[in-house]
Amino acid sequence: MEFRTNGKFLAVLITVAGILGTGCRSQDEAADAAGNHRAADDGMAVPVTVTAVQPADVADRLELTGSLRPLRQAVLTAQVAGEVKKVYVELGDPVEKEAPLVQIDPRTYELAVEQARANFRSARAAYEKAKADYDRNRRLHQSGDVSDFVLESARVQLASAEAAYQSAEAALKMAQKQLDDTLLKAPFAGTVASVPVDPGNTVAPGTPLVTVVDIRRLRLQVGVSEQDISRLRRGQRCIVTLDVYPGVEFRGKIVALGPAADPQTKTFPIKIDLPNSRTHPLRAGMVAKATIIVKMYNQVSVVPLSAILKQAEAYHAFVVSDNRAYLRKLVLGPRQGERVAVLSGVRAGEWVVTRGQDQLSDGAPVRIVEQN
Numbered sequence: 537m538e539f540r541t542n543g544k545f546l547a548v549l550i551t552v553a554g555i556l557g558t559g560c561r562s563q564d565e566a567a568d569a570a571g572n573h574r575a576a577d578d579g580m581a582v583p584v585t586v587t588a589v590q591p592a593d594v595a596d597r598l599e600l601t602g603s604l605r606p607l608r609q610a611v612l613t614a615q616v617a618g619e620v621k622k623v624y625v626e627l628g629d630p631v632e633k634e635a636p637l638v639q640i641d642p643r644t645y646e647l648a649v650e651q652a653r654a655n656f657r658s659a660r661a662a663y664e665k666a667k668a669d670y671d672r673n674r675r676l677h678q679s680g681d682v683s684d685f686v687l688e689s690a691r692v693q694l695a696s697a698e699a700a701y702q703s704a705e706a707a708l709k710m711a712q713k714q715l716d717d718t719l720l721k722a723p724f725a726g727t728v729a730s731v732p733v734d735p736g737n738t739v740a741p742g743t744p745l746v747t748v749v750d751i752r753r754l755r756l757q758v759g760v761s762e763q764d765i766s767r768l769r770r771g772q773r774c775i776v777t778l779d780v781y782p783g784v785e786f787r788g789k790i791v792a793l794g795p796a797a798d799p800q801t802k803t804f805p806i807k808i809d810l811p812n813s814r815t816h817p818l819r820a821g822m823v824a825k826a827t828i829i830v831k832m833y834n835q836v837s838v839v840p841l842s843a844i845l846k847q848a849e850a851y852h853a854f855v856v857s858d859n860r861a862y863l864r865k866l867v868l869g870p871r872q873g874e875r876v877a878v879l880s881g882v883r884a885g886e887w888v889v890t891r892g893q894d895q896l897s898d899g900a901p902v903r904i905v906e907q908n
Contacts, residue, residue, distance in 0.1 A: 583903050587843065596869065603820075607753040618738070670687075726750040753809055768830070771791075843890045
């Protein structure tokens with residue numbers, strides 16, 4: 537049987553075949569393009585090291601360094617002139633309040649007291665006689681037995697005797713004070729810090745004789761910036777450490793905040809008091825560091841310092857998600873060793889780039905080579 541092909545039907549078959557062929561080529565080309573794009577991304581991906589953002593409790597600390605001073609210090613000087621007869625103490629001796637320290641020869645001052653006392657007695661007797669005379673003349677004047685002149689003379693003599701009596705009394709007190717000043721006594725309980733004189737030395741008023749310090753408590757005075765002074769308050773606790781006692785902590789407390797800045801250092805003085813220790817004795821002049829916890833951040837996000845980038849006075853970090861790195865702006869909190877708290881910008885559980893970020897831009901593809 538002869539098969540005849542209709543011309544119109546053949547044209548339709550050829551057209552359908554062409555469309556199918558074109559469709560197959562389009563799918564193959566799309567697949568090839570997608571493969572090439574993935575290959576290009578893999579080739580451009582920057583190798584990076586990432587670290588997980590961890591939550592942690594972080595303290596905002598203020599660290600200040602200064603020298604310890606005694607809570608009280610008295611430089612005792614000679615109040616009278618004379619020869620030093622006896623020194624009762626030596627360097628480092630503990631003393632109680634009113635304990636004798638140095639004796640200046642008292643003999644001249646003892647004689648002065650005896651003379652002043654005799655003058656005082658004489659002046660008191662003259663005053664008492666003048667007062668008795670005045671009282672008698674006043675009664676006689678009232679009865680008309682003495683004149684106004686006699687009464688006025690008695691009054692003048694009484695006033696003169698009273699002035700002499702008061703002067704003699706003051707002179708006796710002065711002589712007694714000078715005698716008392718020949719014996720130097722401790723003004724408070726403390727420790728002898730210096731004794732620059734020896735028996736036999738002749739001293740004048742104002743000559744330093746003994747320095748006494750009270751180191752049962754010590755004081756650390758340091759300066760803080762204007763940004764930090766507003767964050768501190770009186771009574772705030774702190775930890776004091778010294779290199780001489782590694783690992784030992786002393787408990788201190790802020791007792792005073794300066795109302796004005798030092799004109800030279802531009803810092804505000806604060807005073808921190810702390811008790812001395814018998815097991816780890818502190819001495820005036822030792823260098824100490826005070827650590828003040830200004831604020832606690834509980835379970836805040838923490839990242840390594842190596843993840844932080846500073847750009848145009850702002851801080852950033854790259855966060856990796858779906859094999860791409862995205863630049864985030866951060867608000868930083870206090871530093872804790874080699875890590876820093878992040879108050880906003882990243883969340884716990886995210887991954888930040890800690891190595892390789894110098895090759896990154898926002899949205900760049902990455903290939904993680906190490907996770908920490």
